[in-house]
Structures are given as structure tokens and as C-alpha cells.
Amino acid sequence: MLRDAKQRCGIIAKESTSLEEELKDIRRNCSSPELDDSFDMSDAFYFCRRGIESIVDDEVTKCFTAEELESWNLLTRSNYNFNHISSRLTVLWGLGVVIRYGFLLPLRLTLAITGVGLLVVLTAMIGFLPNGRMKNFLSEKVHLMCYRICVRALTAIITYHHSENKPKNGGICVANHTSPIDVIILASDGCYAMVGQIHGGLMGLIQRSMVKACPHIWFERSEVKDRHLVAKRLSDHVKDKSKLPILIFPEGTCINNTSVMMFKKGSFEIGSTVYPVAIKYDPRFGEAFWNSSQFGMMNYLLRMMSSWAIVCSVWYLPPMIRQEGEDAMQFANRVKAAIARQGGLVDLLWDGGLKRGKVKDTFKEEQQKLYSKILVGTQEVRSRS
């Protein structure tokens, strides 16, 4: 149902009939309408049409660009088809620019610098304290305070739903990923242990300071590839009940907040309780999606701070555990479906890695296998593969 709603906004109407149904339909009027061991030259029509449809409008590539708005929100960046509508609108827009860049942006920048600066300094100071309840208490307070300042810096208006389901120690919190801001939004309402790669520069400085106050899980670039190492560190962390819940974004990359793409199963293999969280931004006030191929982090933050506001809703979903007979991938899909349902997002099976990489050949082979089965019957094909 959600799928239909999104496709109505597309360019073309796509029918979701299966290969079998379509071929039967095409061959309806021909001499051999039965689909056994016969090929018809018209079979190509199905693949041809599907191919052309995907050229005009496909569900994957558009996940990696910002969503189009139905009506303009006075930000140039959201203006896709520039049409001069009226002078009055231009004046309004000009006024908007003045307000946003002249007033909002400097204010927000100041807050952001304050927030980050305080985070680095205070966590470093707390690092000198001996491990214990006092340290954890102070660390929590410092983290929350600094993140809340950052939230103000972005003028993020966040509505939290179902806070009774907030992640607890020893659990893993998973959420859909739209931008780096997701972290700030979640961390300003609760304390999490972050997972990620150590960066250089400012980011690295922040990471190194944070880990002095409470245990986060940072990986060196070389360690990231080692799946066993990653899994071990994660599971060691969740076994220790005194440590904070881990925050992970299983999609692995930023998606444009209209859909949820494939969850990587690593976090779901660990066997602890999973706390799903759905984050949905309202694009009318500012487009939160970070298109990393289009602009870098600094540019992105600048755009964030010069939008009207970041308005979003966060839903804490009830915790989920992997059930008997369910493997990690199925569990991941179950969690993904729950998040998609709550956030009103399209649930896609495609891998977010397609943003940068090619699709695997196995999918094409599946299509070929399906067609072969129709052509010569299931028996023959099964024995061959």
C-alpha cells in the first residue's frame, strides 16, 4: 500500500505483475498459449518494457538524491524546476535569505562551536576521573548537555514517541540512516555507545575525547573490514551490562528518508536485544539527507544551519529478539519492516551499497532462472543448477 502511494508520485504507472502472468498474457492470442517448452519471440516484450520502465523511473537511484517537494519552501536548493512565478515570491525568498544567512546562521554557528568545544573539553576533563559511578553520571550529563546544545544549533524540532521503549544497557539500537545528524538527534535524548571508524581532523579529535569519558567503539580503518573483529568487540560490549546501548545504522550509508534499504546482518547476529528506532524528517523545513557524492561534510552542515529548521519525529519501537528458526537476515528484515511501517517509509530489499557499487550478478541470474523455468519447466532447470 505504501508502495502505491510513492509510485503515484512517479513519472509512470508500473504494473506489478509477475513474469509468468505477463508472458501468458502476451501469448494469449498465439497458437501455443501454454507456457511449456516453447519460446515465443514476443517474450522479449516483457523484458523490454520492464527495462524501459526502469530507465524512466527506478526505485533505487532516486533513494540517493533528495526527495522532491510538492511545493517550494523558499530554499533555492529545493528548487528543481526554476519557474519565475511572481515577483512577490522572489521578494519573500530574498527576505528568507536575509533572515537565514544574516541572523539564523551566525547564531547557530556560535551554538555549534560552543557545543562541540564543550564536548571536547569536558569529556577530556572527565577522563581524568577514576572509573566509577561518579564518572558515568558526569559523562552522561556532559554528553546530553552538549548534544542538546548541538540540537539547538541546528534548530532541530524533535518529537519523541514512545519513550518507554528507549534502549537499555546491553542492547543494540538500530535506526534508519539519513544523515550524520541522526546521531545528534538520538544522543540528545539518551546515552549511547557510538560505533564507527576513527577519522582524522576535527572528527577524530571529538571521537578521541568522547571515548575518554565513556566507552565508545571506534575502529581503525583496517579493522573495519574484519567482520569477526567487529562482531567480537560488539558482543563484548553488550555482554557488559554496565555499558551503554550501542547505536548502529545497519544500512551502512545515508538514504534519502523516503525508503529503508537493506540492513546489513552483522548487528543482528550478535544475539542481544534489538531496539528499533524510526526517524522521519519533514523535508518542508530543510532537507536533511546528506548526498555525500554531491557535497562534503562542511558544506552539508552549512546547508543544515541555513535551512529553516530540521523537523523530525523519532519513534522508539518495542524491543525485538531473534526468534527460534530465524536467521540473522530474516531477523534484520523483520526489524526493517517494523521501522519502515512506523516511519511511513518504503521497505526496499536493495542494498544501500548500490549508491557506490554495482549490483551483484546473482540478481540477474535469478531472473534468468525464473525465465528458464517458464520456458522448459521447473524439473529441468532444478537438475541443472
Place this chain on the structure above:
Amino acid sequence: KKLNISHSQITRLYSRFHSLDKGENGALSREDFQRIPELAINPLGDRIINAFFPEGEDQVNFRGFMRTLAHFRPVEDNEKNKDLTSGEPLNSRTNKLHFAFQLYDLDRDDKISRDELLQVLRMMVGVNISDEQLGSIADRTIQEADTNGDMCISFSEFTKVLEKVDVEQKMSIRFLH
């Protein structure tokens, strides 16, 4: 103009063209098409992509892009624009059939040879069917279609075999605007 596509459809297609054009040079290459996952997994994906590129060319501009897509406009739209002087529209039944014919005709010599048919069949079935079986399917298909005995399928023979198929509907995509 001859393409008979509405202004809003052109705008949307241009927007789509632009989003596919990663190199931002006003033209699409084969790699740009390959980046669409649903097309990359389509067994006839390469043939479809090839249809956009004229002989020997590696780039297609927006005009060419639209021209190829125009083949897939539904036929009913023509009733509104009865312009007899402009010749046969791109989305006529004959031109749609010709588009499909060219999917099979790999060397563009206006004949589908047994070899070409085999190659396209192989694309559609992958590794799941043996050479012998595929060969016999190809032979049977040619036998049924070939009327002049040259062991190839010409365009008129192709048209005859598919005369009962609802080409207009199966080779059309419905635009929403």
C-alpha cells in the same frame, strides 16, 4: 514536436536524464545506464541500452534519449493528434515491432539469423538450459516463422508471427501526467 510528448512529461524526462548523467556532460554513456540496478539485472539489459545508441556512437543526448523512449508511448494518444503529413509516428505498432526486432538483430542487417537468436536466448536464460535444448528451441522458432526458406527471420516474417499479439499494449509505458 513530432514526438508528441507533453511539456510536463518532457520536463520530468529531462530531470531524469540529468540525474542519470553523472558526468554532467549533457549526454549519457552506457555506464550511466548500467548504474540503474533494475536495468543491470534485466537479462536483456544490454540490448535495451544498445537501442539508445546509434551505430558506432557511445553517447546519447537528450534528443536521442527522448526519441527512443517515444517508441513506448501508448498508441491511443495518436488519435488526438492526427497529423497525416508528419509520417508514421514513432510509437506506431510497426515501429514498436521494429524496436523489438532490433533487440534480436544484433548486427543490424535486418535479419535475425539462427546465431543471433541463440545469443539473445542465451541472454534470457543464462546458464540454466543446455546448448542442445536452446538450439532446438531456436530451430523450431525459425521454422515456424521462416516463410521464404532463407533460415533467417526478416522483419516482415517477424511481424507476421506476432500479428495476433497486443503489441500496442505490451510495448507501451503509461505516463502519469
